[in-house]
Amino acid sequence: MTAQPNTFNASIKSQDWLNWLDAQCPKLTTKFNSKLGQALIVGQYQKSPDVQVDVLIALTEEWIRKHKNQWQKKSGGNSHV
Numbered sequence: 001m002t003a004q005p006n007t008f009n010a011s012i013k014s015q016d017w018l019n020w021l022d023a024q025c026p027k028l029t030t031k032f033n034s035k036l037g038q039a040l041i042v043g044q045y046q047k048s049p050d051v052q053v054d055v056l057i058a059l060t061e062e063w064i065r066k067h068k069n070q071w072q073k074k075s076g077g078n079s080h081v
Contacts, residue, residue, distance in 0.1 A: 011061075014041055015033070015041070017040075017041075018031075018032040018033045018037045018038075018040070018041070019033055021033075021063060023039070024068065025062075025063050025067035025069045026069070027066050028059065028062060028063060028066065029062065030055075030059050030062075032059065034061070036051065036052070036056055036059060037056075037059075039051035039056060040056075050052060059064050
């Protein structure tokens with residue numbers, strides 16, 4: 001949230017949240033709005049979630065590296081990526 005304090009809607013949830021993640025990082029090789037990302041929404045309610053944890057972690061790390069935060073959007077650069 002510190003990367004998007006002025007534009008992030010803290011009440012966002014479910015599918016809207018996955019869509020927001022994807023919109024902030026269109027260069028992802030896999031999208032959060034996929035079966036993999038759905039595990040973030042429904043996995044917590046399942047006894048044995050069907051998710052490849054290592055792939056989900058890799059997606060999350062890729063998002064962290066590639067998304068544009070508020071400072072990068074203003075400068076247009078990737079100053080701290």
